[in-house]
Amino acid sequence: MSLSSLLFRRAHRRNPSMPAPESTHTGADQVADALQTLGVRHVFAIASIHNLPILRALHRRGFTEIVGMRHEQAAVHAADAYARSGGGLGVAIASTGPGTANTMGGLYEASFANSRVLLITGQTETYNLDKGKGALHEAEHQPEMLRSLCREVARPRRGGDIGDILLRLARDVLTGRPQPAAVEIPIDMQRGPCEQIELKPLEVPRDGVPDEHARRAAELLASAERPLIYAGAGVNTSGAGPQLLALAEATGIPVVTSRDGRGAIPEDHPQCLGGFATVRPLREYVESADVVLAVGARFQMLPTDAWRLRMPENLIHLDVDPTVIGRTYKAKLALAGDAARGLEQIHAHLGSPARDHAEHLARGREAMAAARQGISAEMGPDHEAICASIRRHLPRRSPVVRDATVPAYVYGDRVLPVYEPGSSIRPVGAAIGPGLPFAIGAATVTGLPTVLIQGDGGFMLSVGELASAAQAGAKVIVCLFNDKGYGVLREILERQYGPPQDDVDLVAPDFEALARSFGIAAEKVADTAAFDAAFARAVEHDGPSLIEIDMSALHPLQRA
The missing domain is CATH 3.40.50.1220 (TPP-binding domain)
Structure with a gap:
């Protein structure tokens, strides 16, 4: 051990909040070591007092890029889509207590979708752990909360174990049926010195059948x-x-x-x-x-x-x-x-x-064509034209992301063509709102224009991530279908309950102006020709775009 490390250890015993010199290998550096060993090129994070050492270590290492998000749930959604789009392990970094509580909606979706997601979160100092003293962001039962959605949850007992724990959790996430995992790392372990150990790449088993x-x-x-x-x-x-x-x-x-x-x-x-x-x-x-x-x-x-x-x-x-x-x-x-x-x-x-099986296949293609005609009747001519425009201009390998919204249910989830594994992303748990962080995650791993089919109601749940998309320069194309409310719930009220249709009409901002306030290219359209031209421009634009579509001006969707 170097003299500087020895002197720091002695000082750290007297003042555990003292950060280690940048030249000293710390618990946070073990996080950076492990993520590099795992080949993780991007993480999705929100900076906090309880994870700053980890973020600084990642910056020093320079291997793993940090994509800043605006809400912890969105960070997990982005990591989820990153994993599904071919990025390998999707990693989100959050803070302890309220920050980790905010991740739970994202972890629910990742668990439901069997996604390869690892959450790294902070925790209060080891001398305050589980004491119930009201320490800053103290979360006494945080592991139990995380275990409700994660297959494995860990807390290191010493800083020197952090790297091995991360590799063990990643192996579990990547083996068999994927499920999220989480680790909470006390802030003094992140800051404190620890030995630099050699971490070996994972061997993930893939079992055949008898x-x-x-x-x-x-x-x-x-x-x-x-x-x-x-x-x-x-x-x-x-x-x-x-x-x-x-x-x-x-x-x-x-x-x-x-x-x-x-x-x-x-x-x-x-x-x-x-x-x-x-x-x-x-x-x-x-x-x-x-x-x-x-x-x-x-x-x-x-x-x-x-x-x-x-x-x-x-x-x-x-x-x-x-x-x-x-x-x-x-x-x-x-x-x-x-x-x-x-x-x-x-x-x-x-x-x-x-x-x-040529005749059998021919019958199947006839049945598929007839079923597709039935879906076309639900779509109507305007949404057929929009669907065709998207596919015509979008690169073949580009991700196609859908939120839970009527255009997605009618055609985005069913007939907007996808051609590549990992290029079709939707909320498997059927929640509204994850579309924009999904698109950021998918665009981050592919670097390709990424289309998002999004309703105005669900968009408001993640609207803050416009700032994340702008800051990251993500090539996200938000196709915002605006019907001024929760269209799906309107249908349910009409079919099952009748009038009045309370609680489903929404006040919304000027989405075009809001997007432009972040420096995002944005425009409104009210017909299919205008959409086609706007979408073509968005595909060529080097950065995020938003196209607001006035659904009241289009031929209405007719769900069967």
């Missing part, structure tokens, strides 16, 4: 007359898109996706039948399958029409989480293992295709 089960699955698929592949979000999470495509092309089997499985196969691929399996007549086609291979699918409520979508007796269910298999649909063959490895194993057992 080979005999893979062989039986191949036999079932080979003998089927009307086989179908149902791709869920787990295909994207596992990075199994190439293996899925290889199996589909080798067998000629059609593929449908769940809403969160979109992008697992390019939606302009001839074997892709889209992500709207419950829309007739595609629904009847799906229900006519004699063998279904479901990959990474939880079969949640909305994608299955509240579980009324029928699955065949011969259901092969491949999922990394064995507790998911058989939870909603009985599986004839359970394959517990990683989606990518399981698909490779099934493919390896397939010989030459025993059947030609």
